[in-house]
Amino acid sequence: MDQNKQAAIAAIDAKADLIAKVSDAIWDYAELSLMEEKSADQYCEALQKEGFQVERGICKIATAFSASFGSGRPVIGILAEYDALSGLSQKPGSLEREELVLGGCGHGCGHNMLGAGAMAAALGVKAYLEKTKTSGTVILYGCPGEEGGAAKAFMARDGLWKTLDAAITWHPGDANEVATGSSNSCIQTQYTFRGIASHAAGSPDKGRSALDGVELMNIGVQFLREHMSSKARIHYAITDAGGRSPNVVQPKASVLYMVRSNRVAEAVELQKRVDDIAQGAALMTGTTFEKKFIDGLADTIPNHTLEAVLYENFQALGVPAYTAEEHAFADALAKTYPSADALPGQGAKNDPAVAEKVKALREKCGHAMNEFLMPLYQGEAFTPGSTDVGDVSWLTPTVQIHVAAFPNGAPGHSWQNVSIGRTSIAHKAVVHAGKVMAAATIDLLEKPELLARAREEFEKATAEGYTCPTPKDAVPVVPD
């Protein structure tokens, strides 16, 4: 690793206390999607103090921001998230389920770390740009609502990501790896039916049931499932059944739908058929309905060129190392869930040869924290879940890494993840993620041929063009 890169890494180490403090503060705030006011403030203030040019409320989203440093091209975006999940309040560093705030929220997806690690990367790149006076800009993007609201997709609709030469992000995980593969596209829509209330026995002929509208819509979608791609998925939840009185004809009822398909263009087409079914249900029941767009996420386009750059830097920097005490805590935490023996990583799931290698690495490690780097895997990999990083990846070459922050096999969105998210293990993950992303960014700034190759691969992979799932006039909202 050359001197300039080493200096950037040293700059991150010098800020390790600040980075950990921010990660812990965001953990404490545990704010839900699109309500991350204190969290966004924390980042904006810290970055302003560090000399970044901060713009708040970008793309008309109150808790979104950008913080940039440097000038000219290339422009590299680093993506931060900071939203928590409801019902997951948990005492930190605990080995059992103990709520910190009754009914409170918690960082079960580790987004407190995600944002802080992204900030760490930006601080490292800033130090490099300052020292070398190289042409280039690093922009940290504060992206709210990953768990609902999907700010990155709204930013994609507004064309923001098109201005970047590349985007880099990470997610805390149970292994150290460069992520690859595709994810499902997902469109979320709330349908609210309105009818006429009346006495269900005395004057049923006067009533028009909104609940009937919801039920017939669900039945219509049930029949649709036979005639759609077997890879597509449609989920729903009745969020308002109209009340608790069977003897009242329900005047209002709501259902929340999620339409998923591997490619975003297919999801948009399937969504239209679901809309038609809602219309049919309203016609059948003499009700009306309103449609509220919640969010739309595209599938993810991998970029193998960028993956290789991240991998090379991951190899050079190694992985976080743990003390005996940290290992003991994570080993004990891993005993609280059933999936602790699963093989980690996308490669192990998709390629038996990789699975063999990962198995050997796990056995050699012997601990719940995976203290090794996963082999670089660039084969087929498909995650049925969805992320708004997908929308970024349709507009600029994009890459993601995972850094071990949770013990092996830890379930997503769990109290275990909240518990470990405010410990020294989490702090190590955050700082390390920052270093790998900063070192890779420096390569992209120094070697234009890498960005050119990444761009060429990106143009081929996205030749059909981005079908934006977010309507022109939609604004980020949470379901009622």
Ligand SMILES: [Zn+2]
């Ligand atoms: Zn999540």
Ligand SMILES: [Zn+2]
């Ligand atoms: Zn997440």
